[in-house]
Amino acid sequence: MITSTQPRKQRGARIRAPLHRRQKYLRARLNPSLAKKYKHRSFQIKKGDTVKILRGDFKGNEGKVANVNLKQESIHVDGITVHKADGSEVPRPIHPSNVMITKLELKDKLRAGKLKEA
Numbered sequence: 001m002i003t004s005t006q007p008r009k010q011r012g013a014r015i016r017a018p019l020h021r022r023q024k025y026l027r028a029r030l031n032p033s034l035a036k037k038y039k040h041r042s043f044q045i046k047k048g049d050t051v052k053i054l055r056g057d058f059k060g061n062e063g064k065v066a067n068v069n070l071k072q073e074s075i076h077v078d079g080i081t082v083h084k085a086d087g088s089e090v091p092r093p094i095h096p097s098n099v100m101i102t103k104l105e106l107k108d109k110l111r112a113g114k115l116k117e118a
Helices: 007-015 019-025 032-038 109-117
Strands: 027-030 042-044 050-053 062-069 074-077 081-083 089-091 099-103
Touching (some): 027 032, 032 099, 050 074
Antiparallel strands (some): 050 062, 050 099, 062 074, 081 089
8 A cells, every 4th residue: 555645656656556446446426316225436347337437528428437457547438439531430439437337237246245235
């Protein structure tokens, strides 16, 4: 754990963090109805969750999380793509702080248990 209050050291620690710590950075706000139901304000994003984009060019769009990238601290949402110069489409990476979880994927028993703890 880092104890420094210097922003440069905090940024550096975040960049050099191992993957099991980076996973905790990939949290997003829960929909108000889900937050009230589960008594959590935010929760970790997982593949299969349905999210609504709150910021950027795709604001207002909703879709399922197709991929979670721990290295880049980003997610890919189904249907959110950009066109490259050669005409091909690639998924647009989105930072988790710019989305809100509207539906949780609860097939994982461990994840469902974390929600019931609160």
